[in-house]
Amino acid sequence: MKTKTQKHLNTDELTSLSGINLASYDLTCLFVDFIDLSGCQFVSRDLTLLKGQDSYGDNITFAGALLAIADFRHAKYKRVNFTNCQFVNARFGRALLVKADFTGATLDKSNLDNIQAPNNIFKDIVAEGLSGEFAQLSGSNFSGAKIKDSKLFSSVLNNIDFSGAVLVDVDFSHSEMRNCNFEGATLTRVDLSNTDLEGSNLEGVDLSTCTTTISDTWWGVPHYDGDIIYN
Structure with a gap:
């Protein structure tokens, strides 16, 4: 909460905030x-x-x-x-x-366009209107996440834990999602078209409202190589 004693921090000539008492600003x-x-x-x-x-x-x-x-x-x-x-x-x-x-x-x-954030923790996040093209999030933990009306297409999403997640109107199309864990997850109108789900655990998951087709115009999924993502 702001107080009368707080002032704005001028960072024009700073290269680091180390040692600055930020509480007063x-x-x-x-x-x-x-x-x-x-x-x-x-x-x-x-x-x-x-x-x-x-x-x-x-x-x-x-x-x-x-x-x-x-x-x-x-x-x-x-x-x-x-x-x-x-x-x-x-x-x-x-x-x-x-x-x-x-x-x-x-x-x-x-x-999250082109974000490089593999092996991070997104547990129990709540997101509506999240967008991310060519995102690299492989190995991350999305267990218990609630994601709605979002687009994470053409992304690298391998080995992600989606256990217990609630995914509604999420677009994962043209993504690489190998070896993901969807145990106990709820997927409603999720777009998995042209998505590589090889090795993923979808046992018991209701996909009746989801799109899972592979089209003739599928251009493939992106691949992660070092610090860059390319098709």
């Missing part, structure tokens, strides 16, 4: 483009309109923060805690996230 509209955020604690802060393009760092905590319209495009974070954060219209395009934890976060109308 109003962090709405904070600009941290190209700034090292290593060790920063933003727990439960209002970071509406945060601009973090090309920011980077290790061991960063945003837990419980309000990150509406936050911009993390091209960010590079390791060991970042986004648990219970509220994202609305946030942008993660081409971000690289290593050991990120989004448990319990809300990701409404947020964009």
Whole structure:
């Protein structure tokens, strides 16, 4: 909560926020483009309109923060805690996230285009209007997630745990989804057309409302190779 003593943080000449007592600053509209955020604690802060393009760092905590319209495009974070954060219209395009934890976060109308975030935790997230083309999320944990009216097509989604997830009107078409676990998941009007589901556990999952066709115009699924995604 803002107080009369809070002031805005001028980051124009900063390359790092290390050693700065952030508690005394109003962090709405904070600009941290190209700034090292290593060790920063933003727990439960209002970071509406945060601009973090090309920011980077290790061991960063945003837990419980309000990150509406936050911009993390091209960010590079390791060991970042986004648990219970509220994202609305946030942008993660081409971000690289290593050991990120989004448990319990809300990701409404947020964009994950070309994100590189394999082996991360998205457990129990709630998302409506999520979009992501050519996203790399293989090995991540989406157990218990509730995702609605979203598009994660032409993406690499192998070895993902979707157990207990509720997926409604989600487009996974033209994606690679090998060896995924859908145990106990509910899929309603999910588009799995032209999707590679080899080795995935769909036992007991009702696919009666889902699209699972393979068309003659299928161009294949994207493949992950190092730091790039290509068709």
